[in-house]
Amino acid sequence: MSKKDVALIHQVIPVHDLIRTHLEKIVDDTKLLKAIRVAASNGFEVDDKYYALTDDSNIYRVTMAMHPSYKLAYFKQQQWPEDWVEQVLSIVRKVWKEKYLPQVKPLSMKPVSGTADAIDEWEFGLHAEQSSADALELYLSTGTIPCTDPIAYWHAQCKSGVIPEALAKMALDYLSVPASSTDVKHAFSLSGRVVTPLCSSLEDESIRATVLLNSWLSIPGLVTEKVFKNHLVVGWKRGKNCAATQAALDAAEAAA
Secondary structure: OOOOOOOEEHHHHHHHHHHHHHHHHHHHHOOOOHHHHHHHHHHHHHHHHHHHHHHHHOOHHHHOOOOOOOOOOHHOOOOOOOHHHHHHHHHHHHHHHHHHHOOOOOOOOOOOOOOOHHHHHHHHHHHHHHHHHHHHHHHHHOOOOOOHHHHHHHHHHHHHHOHHHHHHHHHHHHHOOOOOOOOHHHHHHHHHHHHHHHHHOOOOOOOHHHHHHHHOOOOOOOOOHHHHHHHHHHHHOOOOOOHHHHHHHHHHHHHO
């Protein structure tokens, strides 16, 4: 799989639906040869087998819901049964409340003088905490947004400060998951080449930095030369994270 065009998990279900739509049209087209229609029917059964496997992990549903162009509207447009859509909503809410909502920092209140000011501040704090808790509900209740790059969208939302950082983190954690294990296997393979008999004493941090940087540098534009020099080269010269940074530099030279 090309490093430039790594398929992500949010593309899996739409691709399955697209394939199934085309195959259904072929099966229903009586003008076509019977052999073609039978082949399309067999293909539909194979796709149905793999489509069903998406039920084994909640990640597919959560990812679709966190895509600004899909949300829950996609499932309704595909005429999923209402109880299925409710199940997706329940899964997304559970993930948010258990894993990400606890990361929302509570508003720190400072005492103020004056009864009216104190009441206003209390109401503001209550509203802020309520907004953080309902951030997911607010996001899901709004309409979909045309978006070709959901990762860039959530990065922009996070930087804008208009939403809790935890909500953006949830979206990015799921939307950045690759649809294939190809890159994961490649990472394991690279790790095996890094930890050689001559480098068997490398710390975990050094190995991780080497593998990550090697992967990042292979994606054009992800790590700019300026960022590389400022955060790695300068940090290494100052003696910060020396082992990890030096390993990262070696990996960059090898990838060049």
